[in-house]
Amino acid sequence: xxxxxxxxxxxxxxxxxxxxxxxxxxxxxxxxxxxxxxxxxxxxxxxxxxxxxxxxxxxxxxxxxxxxxxxxxxxxxxxxxxxxxxxxxxxxxxxxxxxxxxxxxxxxxxxxxxxxxxxxxxxxxxxxxxxxxxxxxxxxxxxxxxxxxxxxxxxxxxxxxxxxxxxxxxxxxxxxxxxxxxxxxxxxxxxxxxxxxxxxxxxx
Numbered sequence: 001x002x003x004x005x006x007x008x009x010x011x012x013x014x015x016x017x018x019x020x021x022x023x024x025x026x027x028x029x030x031x032x033x034x035x036x037x038x039x040x041x042x043x044x045x046x047x048x049x050x051x052x053x054x055x056x057x058x059x060x061x062x063x064x065x066x067x068x069x070x071x072x073x074x075x076x077x078x079x080x081x082x083x084x085x086x087x088x089x090x091x092x093x094x095x096x097x098x099x100x101x102x103x104x105x106x107x108x109x110x111x112x113x114x115x116x117x118x119x120x121x122x123x124x125x126x127x128x129x130x131x132x133x134x135x136x137x138x139x140x141x142x143x144x145x146x147x148x149x150x151x152x153x154x155x156x157x158x159x160x161x162x163x164x165x166x167x168x169x170x171x172x173x174x175x176x177x178x179x180x181x182x183x184x185x186x187x188x189x190x191x192x193x194x195x196x197x198x199x200x201x202x203x204x
Contacts, residue, residue, distance in 0.1 A: 002076070002092050003158035009072045012136045015153040020107060020132040023064050024125050027057070027108050031115045031124065046189040054182055057108030058101060065100035069093055092158070095167060099156040102174035106152075107132065109181035116188040151177065 010019075073089070107128050114124035135154040155170040 001159070002089060003096075003162060005076055006069075006072045006092070006096070007157040007159055009075055010068065010157060012139055012153050012157070016129070016132050016136045019064070019068060020104075020129065020153075023060070023104050023107060024111060024128050026064075027060060027111055028121055028125060030056075031111065031121050047186060050182060050185045050189060053112050053185065054105070054109060057105040057112075060108060061101040061104030062097065064104055065097045068100060069096050096156065096158065099158075099167075099170060099174060102171070102178055103153055103156050106174065106178045106181055109178065109185055113181055113184045113188055116185065 073093075110131055111124045111128050114127035115121060118124065132152055135150050135152045138149055138154070150170075151173070155174050158167065
């Protein structure tokens with residue numbers, strides 16, 4: 001099936017060593033500006049800042065997901081002797097885009113939360129890579145292939161045997177992780193003295 005063939009091109013190890021580092025590299029450049037006085041003055045409150053970062057992570061995550069899914073489809077069309085009907089692709093592509101976007105957005109919000117907590121970009125990058133490596137390490141155990149314990153990229157890899165209930169479960173878990181990270185950003189930003197750091201209002 002198309003999901004099974006695609007999952008072989010987007011394995012967890014490839015995500016850990018390629019997809020996630022590229023995403024983090026593209027996102028980390030704006031970390032310093034994310035808490036700058038100009039940014040704080042522009043948005044005026046922590047909650048608005050968090051929502052702005054969430055929107056940026058979602059847009060960036062969607063853009064990366066489009067590239068990843070499109071690249072996988074092109075590779076499959078060029079290398080695979082199999083052909084897949086258009087309805088199959090029409091069902092697979094939106095679901096895969098949604099799952100990958102949520103995962104990458106979670107990485108973006110974790111990057112921000114880690115940066116706010118530590119103040120160091122390197123620590124933030126390591127935190128995201130640590131999160132992305134959880135599923136990779138699980139893949140070395142007897143839990144390999146079991147979505148029950150997955151928390152990251154494994155939740156985006158669909159196969160021909162993945163049912164609608166499993167897809168909804170993966171989406172719900174990724175959405176919960178993303179929501180938790182958004183809440184963490186809100187809490188961490190509430191501990192920052194925005195006025196002392198040259199920011200704007202402290203109200204939420």
